[in-house]
Amino acid sequence: MIEVIDTERCTACDICVNVCPTNVFDKTDGIPRIARQNDCQTCFLCELYCPEDALFVSPFADAPQEVDVAALKEAALLGSYRRAVGWTDESRQLRTADRSYRLFGH
Amino acid sequence: MTNPLSRAEKLSSSAGSLVLDVDVLVLGGGPAGTWAAISAAEHGARVVLADKGFCGTSGATAAAGTGVWYVDPVPERREGAMASREKLGGYLQDRRWMARVLDRTFTQSNRLADWGYPYPVDEGGKPQRNSLQGPEYMRLMRKRTKQAGVTILDHAPALELLVDENGVVAGAAGLRRQRGDRWVVKAKAVVIATGGCAFLSKTLGSNVLTGDGYLLAAETGADLTSMEFSNAYAISPAFGSVTKTLFYSWASFTDEEGSRIPGASSKGGRSVIARALRRGPVYAQLDEADSETQRHMRVSQPNFFLPFDRTGIDPFTQRFPITLRLEGTVRGTGGLRIVDDDCATTVPGLFAAGDAATRELICGGFTGGGSHNAAWAMSSGYWAGQGAAGFARQLGATSKRQVSRRGTVAFRSGNGRPLQAGKLARGVQGEVFPYELNYFREAGRLGESLRRLDGFWSEAADASAPAEQDLLRAREAAAMLATARWMYRSALARQESRGMHRRDDYPEQDDRYRHYVTTGGLDEVWTSARPLAFAQYSEAAE
Numbered sequence: 001m002i003e004v005i006d007t008e009r010c011t012a013c014d015i016c017v018n019v020c021p022t023n024v025f026d027k028t029d030g031i032p033r034i035a036r037q038n039d040c041q042t043c044f045l046c047e048l049y050c051p052e053d054a055l056f057v058s059p060f061a062d063a064p065q066e067v068d069v070a071a072l073k074e075a076a077l078l079g080s081y082r083r084a085v086g087w088t089d090e091s092r093q094l095r096t097a098d099r100s101y102r103l104f105g106h
Numbered sequence: 107m108t109n110p111l112s113r114a115e116k117l118s119s120s121a122g123s124l125v126l127d128v129d130v131l132v133l134g135g136g137p138a139g140t141w142a143a144i145s146a147a148e149h150g151a152r153v154v155l156a157d158k159g160f161c162g163t164s165g166a167t168a169a170a171g172t173g174v175w176y177v178d179p180v181p182e183r184r185e186g187a188m189a190s191r192e193k194l195g196g197y198l199q200d201r202r203w204m205a206r207v208l209d210r211t212f213t214q215s216n217r218l219a220d221w222g223y224p225y226p227v228d229e230g231g232k233p234q235r236n237s238l239q240g241p242e243y244m245r246l247m248r249k250r251t252k253q254a255g256v257t258i259l260d261h262a263p264a265l266e267l268l269v270d271e272n273g274v275v276a277g278a279a280g281l282r283r284q285r286g287d288r289w290v291v292k293a294k295a296v297v298i299a300t301g302g303c304a305f306l307s308k309t310l311g312s313n314v315l316t317g318d319g320y321l322l323a324a325e326t327g328a329d330l331t332s333m334e335f336s337n338a339y340a341i342s343p344a345f346g347s348v349t350k351t352l353f354y355s356w357a358s359f360t361d362e363e364g365s366r367i368p369g370a371s372s373k374g375g376r377s378v379i380a381r382a383l384r385r386g387p388v389y390a391q392l393d394e395a396d397s398e399t400q401r402h403m404r405v406s407q408p409n410f411f412l413p414f415d416r417t418g419i420d421p422f423t424q425r426f427p428i429t430l431r432l433e434g435t436v437r438g439t440g441g442l443r444i445v446d447d448d449c450a451t452t453v454p455g456l457f458a459a460g461d462a463a464t465r466e467l468i469c470g471g472f473t474g475g476g477s478h479n480a481a482w483a484m485s486s487g488y489w490a491g492q493g494a495a496g497f498a499r500q501l502g503a504t505s506k507r508q509v510s511r512r513g514t515v516a517f518r519s520g521n522g523r524p525l526q527a528g529k530l531a532r533g534v535q536g537e538v539f540p541y542e543l544n545y546f547r548e549a550g551r552l553g554e555s556l557r558r559l560d561g562f563w564s565e566a567a568d569a570s571a572p573a574e575q576d577l578l579r580a581r582e583a584a585a586m587l588a589t590a591r592w593m594y595r596s597a598l599a600r601q602e603s604r605g606m607h608r609r610d611d612y613p614e615q616d617d618r619y620r621h622y623v624t625t626g627g628l629d630e631v632w633t634s635a636r637p638l639a640f641a642q643y644s645e646a647a648e
Contacts, residue, residue: 021159021168021314023261023283041313042347043169044412048241059413061308061347077416084408085241095224099402100237103352104173 001040002047002057003067005031006078009054016046016055037064044081053079114154114257114291123288126257128152129498130491131277131293133264133319135161136168137480138460139299140247141214141487142494146297147254149495154291155256156280158263158300159314162248163241165301166436166461167483169311170350171240171407172476174484175468176215177208184208195439195470196604197620198332200639203467206447210485218243221250237406238480240311262289263578266513267296267322267456274501275326275455276509281578292509294498295455297490298323298442302435302461303589305538306531306582309340309349309431310409317435319462320592321585323442325512329452329626331443331636332466333589334596334607337544338437338473339380339430341372341390346413349431351376352475353403353410356395360425362386377608380430380541389425432539435589437473438606439465440596443624448493449486455497459483459490466622471605514628516580520570527572527579533562534586538593547597548610556594562587567629591631596623599633 002024005016010031017025017032021043026035042061056072058065072078079088086094114128130146132139135157143155157164177187188204215235219225223246225233251258264280268290277292303317320330340349354372359379361367367388369378382388395403400422404411414421435441442451442458444467451458460483469478511517516525537555538544566587572580600623602616603609622636 017284018260019160019163021164021311023159027284039313041169041308041311043163043311044409045163045169045241045311049163057412059343059346059348059416061345080415081408081412084404084411085239087241094405095239095242096226097405098226098234098237098239100173100406101226101228101234102402103399103406104236 001037001042001060001064002034002055003065004056004069004072005034006054006056006069007031009052009078011052013051015049015051019049020046047079048081048085048087050082053082114152123290124282126154126289126291128154128291128293130295130297130494131156131291132297132299132491133278133322134165134299134301134460134462135248135258136165136299136301136460137244137247137483138462138487138490139297140244140251141484142297142299142459142491143251143256144254145488145491146495147256149492151495151498153256154259154293155251156259156262156264156278156289156291158261158318160260161251161258162244164314165244166311166315167238167476167480168240168244170409170476172238172480174211174215174236174238175208175474175477175481176211176236179209179212191472191474192470194472194605196472196615198466198470198605198622198638200467202639207468207481207485210488211481214484214488218246221246236477259289264300264318264322265577265581266511266517267326268292268509269326269512270507270509273327273454275453276504276507278322279511283578294501294504295457295494297457297459297494298451298462299459299487299490300462302438302441303586304434304436305432305535305586307432307434307535307539308347309342309433309436310347312433312436315436315461316582317585317589318582319458320442321581321588323451323453323456323458324588324626324628325514326453326456327626328456329443329624330440330592331464331622331624332471332596333435333440333592333625334600334623335466335471335605336435336438336440336593337547337606338433339376339545340433340437341376341379341428342431343413344387344427344429348410348413349433350407350410353392353407354390356392356399357390358393360389360391376430377545379428380545383430384541387427390428391423391425392421393423395422430541432544434538435593436461437475437479439469439471439473440593441465444486447489448496449490450493457490457494459486471607473606515566515584516569516577517571521568523569524572524576525566525569525580525584527576527583530562530566530583531579531586534559534583534590538590546608546610549598552594552598556591556598559587559591559594563591563629588628592625595631595633596625599623599635
């Protein structure tokens, strides 16, 4: 479930509010609020769409988790999904890296 | 015929609601909905697409990524692709539909390439088009939908359909949940592309899929079919949401003590896993993937590794607990019955596409996995959009139409006790999640479950409308409930095991049941047997 909007990185662009398919966030005058955490389906898409790598979705789908933002940053886990799918400038080559055709038919 | 610049006409946006007038309204913004909207616009219609969430991220595909039933148009390869799953599907497929879906999928996939989808190229320099990255694909589809002139309403769940005095579907009404107001779209034709129903099981990306479109359509009298083929369960880490069953074909499965579970496997042995999970925890480890395969897995589905990388588990060298999450009709093959090549439903003016529509025509009684569903979304979306545009054109001016709302449960004044959405949803989950009810079916257990579900329905139907902020949840719970009742009535009607439908009391496939089971109804759920199309043709010829 979504656990963190990092207040240092978030620019209050509200993209996460708009793109969340299950409407977990609310807009505020500043940084969005995780208003309905229990509605989070753990799809990681808010994190993927966040241009500032300010969000972290814990992989635990059914229960909230305590997370340590400093440790997540240290481990470069914020934005790791975005980099892995090639949605950052440095990782663009990964957009064509899909090798599923080598895996089908197993 | 193309007229991409004519937009939806705004009739009013005052008094807490947005009112639009269009030719075609598409409900749902996943692959099927976006293909339908683009197709309708390209066939000259003014189109609105309303999505419950955000068109581009909502639905099973956006979060997950998917294989695509994309086969080069070489006769032997096409023949092989059609023949390969006929037995699994219980011989309920229709070759004519399979062939036209393969043709249409080939065309639509190649259009994606023209639009800039970054298909990978293999070692021999050939583009590979049988897989799509969900976020990438759906981001592109949103862009193309807008470029086609379609008006997109995000966070705009439909709550009920509108019908004219002749019973022709005439639009829909819903909420704009981030604005706290209502929308009404008057349309000459409506495409239901709202996906299937996964019962809020958190199978990846599927919590927006609560069967809403089935309920809306059934309230106008639409039929459903093959709803007994609805018990697909996907493997995921026990704690997580990422269901990517294909990768578990490299897994070994063990019990608490570390002993191999005989027969457990992702393909053809998932029921063994379900039985083992009833006894205790089950663990998987992807120890059959060599280093090259591991590399391919990483770049092909980065999201598969999120639960592992973020919990410090190496899935190739360490075992981790797994579970089976219900995918229901998202991976099942049932849905709204379509009656012609345009994907029209049994109700005039109403079309269906993607997982909301039956996939029995190409999958029979067994899921084609994401691959066939993706092909179906592209193809049925294209046809439904084209059909809806054609229907709208034939209908002509409709200014004199008197429209009425068709919403039933959760809209009534009722007995004074408001419908409790959360409680109802949990009640339905209690009837559809357990393997002993849904995976392994038996007349006595199905009957008992139906008795409870029918009780829930009576209660919900008599309840009063909930508070405004609970209305969407109430309608979702009602749709889940209706879906469960169609599933289990149909499951009772099929007294055999075929496709994914397995009956403990009738373990064999039975030739007398080589037909489709049609279902429908709300207060009273009915079923009937329907012959296969080619059987009808042969009778007509005799």
